[in-house]
Amino acid sequence: MDDLLTELERQLCHSSFFTQASLEKHGKLADKLDTYVTALIDLLVQGGVIAVDDLRVAVDENRRAQAEATRDRYDREGTLPPWPNVVVREDDGATPAPEVEIDCAARIDVCHAVCCTLPFPLSAAEVEAGKVKWDLGHPYVIRHDSHGRCVHNDPAAGTCGVYHDRPAVCRGYSCAHDERIWKDFDNMVLNEEYLGSRARSDYTFRPASAAAVPVTVTSPRRLAAPMPGVTADCDPPIDLPVAG
């Protein structure tokens, strides 16, 4: 058990380093882009091509349209913006009531609480309250287990382990008109196509071929001297297999 914990800690350490390094890399790129875009805007304004007020309006409009499109998609399809990102639900803090009260006990043998496999973001207040777990790989989305089920759901009984502290989304949810769940609500026919087509809530880095950057890797084991910039006391970040 100690070995497992040590290995887990080492892996968490590495993943934290990776996150830090990635953020740093993208931060530097963002700085560079910022410098170029700012210089370009200055030139366009000085040359009388654009007015600062017009630019401000255009930027605000663009931002608003993007946020609205993301929200619409989530409302319509329950689809979160593409990972990786950070999502927080905005709500007014009111306790919603379900549109239709559902007799869950009468349906549980059919649905097996499949509603508790739907992903949704927590609100800032729910995150701060600390009662409901969110996914460390996708802040601040409700945490699912490796089978894609909310970690607070008891799979055998279908009950909620944080019932009195459950998120507002769960309090206000009713599956009566949710076409993701039911093909035929009255006759209890599940929408197996939709429910079966969803991926597990695992976040794996799989670059699309268009976005992938091909690299040539030379195994450190084949280098006679340390690579420049690698200090002697640095734990090698990745133990690469020796090629060939």
Ligand code: SF4
């Ligand atoms: S918090 Fe409770 S009601 Fe909400 S998804 Fe998880 S188990 Fe279901």
